[in-house]
Amino acid sequence: MTTADHKPQILAFLAQFFGEHRLTDDEDIFATGFVNSLFIMQLVLFVEGEFDITVDDDDLEMANFNTVRAIDALVTRKRAAVGAAAQHS
Amino acid sequence: MAIRVQLTERQAAAREEYESFTRQAVAPHADAWDRAERLPEEFLEEFAARGLLGAAVPAGYGGAELDPITFGLLNEELGRGCSSVRSLVTVHGMASYAVARWGGDRQREHWLPRFATGGAIGAFALTEPGAGSDVKALRTTARRTDDGFRLTGQKRWITFGQRADVYLLFARLDGREAAFLVPRDAPGLTVRPVTGMLGTKASMLAELSLVDCLVAPEALLGRPGFGLAAVAASALELGRYSVAWGCVGLAQACLDASLDHADRRETFGVRLRDHQLVQRMIADMATGTAAARLLCQQAGWLRQDRSTESLHATWLAKYHASRTAFRSASDAVQVHGAQGCGDGHPVQRYLRDAKVMEIIEGSTELQQTTIAESAYHSRTRTTPTERVTA
Structure with a gap:
């Protein structure tokens, strides 16, 4: 699994909030002014549902969600942890 | 977006049970509770004994862990009889859900079995005299100390605040919003009944006054800020x-x-x-x-x-x-x-x-x-x- 695997899905989800604006990988999502108060919960639900992972309390840091690259890295890290746990069980 | 309208057999049976309970044990008393501006302890005991306080508590902690539709049906039937009773399910459910979803192991093991049985009732303490829908206007503060956190501020119109054993309470910590589980007996916390409200009069509203209120380090729920x-x-x-x-x-x-x-x-x-x-x-x-x-x-x-x-x-x-x-x-x-x-x-x-x-x-x-x-x-x-x- 490489980080590049998740970005298209992440960008497709985010596109609904950004209209014509094209997000770059490192652009701060929360600084754009495009998202509303529901967005954080929608983002958490999306990441959990799309990539079959559970976002834990420890993951809830702005640094894990504020850019496409950060979300991608979080998903990669969480999926790797799930995969490692499955191998050991 | 697909829409399903058919209840499962289990959901339909639950709805009948909630309807029957409300018709017999809630609706006939709702006007008296409204006038008294409180729910009697005997009713709360019966409600808890039926497992209805555990609606949003995971089964692993002794709760009913109702699916969303069944949880909705419970709220509909209770709302049909008494909005104050439904309010209890709302705020207790919010506290239960927050601990189950975002709490640490120790917080879950301590509070969730109590929430499931009614051993503890939870309330949601966000609103302040100057902050309701505008969460960013929170003025209650928290500061770290050697023995935990000290909270100072006012919370107002806290549903079931008079009766709650623990409050999911929001405050600013180091300039960022944070959530705390504040036990009713925390030193520095004063609870005053709020009466004379227009509606849901039996939902036992309270004003909370926190003056250097001391809570343990493990009272912090989730991470501050984001x-x-x-x-x-x-x-x-x-x-x-x-x-x-x-x-x-x-x-x-x-x-x-x-x-x-x-x-x-x-x-x-x-x-x-x-x-x-x-x-x-x-x-x-x-x-x-x-x-x-x-x-x-x-x-x-x-x-x-x-x-x-x-x-x-x-x-x-x-x-x-x-x-x-x-x-x-x-x-x-x-x-x-x-x-x-x-x-x-x-x-x-x-x-x-x-x-x-x-x-x-x-x-x-x-x-x-x-x-x-x-x-x-x-x-x-x-x-x-x-x-x-x-």
């Missing part, structure tokens, strides 16, 4: 969902009462039900209630699927259901005439309670703003061709 947004938003989402279903029950109660009265009462030689202008009010109540129920069901199925669309669906449901409840209650009083205005008549209580529903868990105006904004988002997701053919 994490708090998820804790508060997800709990408020559950609260909004609960209130939406409760409004369906409230609107149904208005319809039930109006059908009964219009069938019995005669004016000008005919029954009220035969007057066309009364029929108009009953038709609006029936249609609005059915539509609100469908919106709630849609939100419920989407919550069950953990869809990102569940949040927007819940806003639609709460907005429509609360507006329907208030219009239905107003019409129900109109149908009942002077009787409906009388002290102790249920429809008078329904009207007062319904007004509260348009204010709590996101006011009508906040709902309108958010829904309109989302409508623009939805529009940008569809191509012009899709819009034409939709």
